Amino acid sequence: MNLYAKLMQRQNDGKPVRVGLIGSGKFGSMFLSQVRHIPGMHLVGIADLSAERARKAMLNTGWDADAATTTDLGDAMNTGKTCLTEDSAALIATPGLDVVVDATGNPAAGIRHALLAAENGCHMVMVNVEADVLAGAYLVQEFDEAGLVYSMAYGDQPALVCEQIDWARTCGFKVVAAGKGTKYLPKFATSTPDTVWDYYGLTPEEAAEGGMNPQMFNSFLDGTKSALEMAAISNATGLLAPRDGLLFPPVGTHDLPEVLKPRAHGGVLEESGMVEVVSSLERDGRQVVGDLRWGVYVTLEASDESGLGADYVRRCFKEYGVTIDSSGRYATLYRPSHLIGLELGVSVASAALRNEPTGRTNDLTSDVVAVAKKALKPGEMLDGEGGFTVWGRIARAEDSLENHGLPIGLAHGMKLKRDVAEGAMLTWDDIEATDSQAVTVRRAMEDMFRARLKSAA
């Protein structure tokens, strides 16, 4: 609870935490709007494919871009200004940079930036959950070996859920389920960037005004981002993925512990210790009463071997007004909203000042595989998450690897070799895999994991 004090100390010592942001879209803009108000933190540079876009993002978030920017990284470091550049590698290589933030959403770019950050001695805040799920278990090793932090992005749901899980386990509770809420209906799985705004609940004009990328937001709606976020939580905490994909049960906050508990006890989970996403819409489209569209939750269990201690804890749940199920055994705590990039300073400060991530991948426990949104033909190009061709379904890593599932993070710019039916999972054998750093890293991670499975068998 002392990050602010540590930042003030840095400010007073004239040694701010130096951070480089890559990607100045919606998420990056949200961080931009806050970072100039954070004491002891200096945004040394912003790298984007378009420096003009970065400049507009600054203007849009209240910066005096003329006074605050430079085109020289050394100048930025010395003067406290912010360099606008299209060269992310140069930004990462700036001597004295402490933390790199990747908010591009492009999995291949995220892998590249992470490897460069580790090589250049920078901590990494990986907003790019797409890259994290594609290759996090590989990337984290590079940071561990270099004695650096690799972290999830506070403010986005995975880090907030990891915090809740850490809190629960540190309090001695067993975590039964954890996840988030979102707006979901089964028909959204085939949504495209053409249908996104109507389903999402915005006009195209409102979305454009907010700087929202239709393909990115469509991935929030079609289940892909939910799957990625739950896989990231699973990889960080060891919670398991539902074997047949997320269920998205419609649940209000008062009912979370009644529904997010094992089937054997009347809930929807195939077992205890799972990730799951709840929907803010009933299946007939009506709003769920007390929905958790923007929030995160953790369900705990009051139980122990003897059962005696559990009785005491159940009584406490009741005495202190905790949201419990009808048996009194399961309880849920939730946070109703998340502030996305507005909260990112917590990760940056935690990495630089405490040497601690705000949640991080530890292992390959879950994966997200590409599923056809429509019947696909040989020669067709895949267009990645949130696009017209595929959505992402969560899978247990051992199942995805055994079935040669094509990770959603690679289902972009790849050409199909054969027909794939609507609703079918794509495999590596369906595509002409082009060589790239992302493919090499992913294959290395899969090989590592397969070797471990084999030696465990």
Ligand SMILES: NC(=O)c1ccc[n+]([C@@H]2O[C@H](COP(=O)([O-])OP(=O)(O)OC[C@H]3O[C@@H](n4cnc5c(N)ncnc54)[C@H](O)[C@@H]3O)[C@@H](O)[C@H]2O)c1
């Ligand atoms: N938008 C949200 O509400 C939101 C919420 C939570 C998490 N996120 C995450 O934030 C990330 C970014 O999402 P967004 O909505 O801001 O996307 P966006 O499309 O609005 O912005 C991405 C930005 O990154 C830049 N970019 C892309 N590739 C790049 C590269 N190789 N080098 C430099 N810059 C590059 C683009 O030009 C663009 O400005 C994603 O990982 C997403 O999952 C977004």
Ligand SMILES: N[C@@H](CCO)C(=O)O
């Ligand atoms: N994490 C994103 C994606 C959708 O859940 C959000 O903040 O809404």
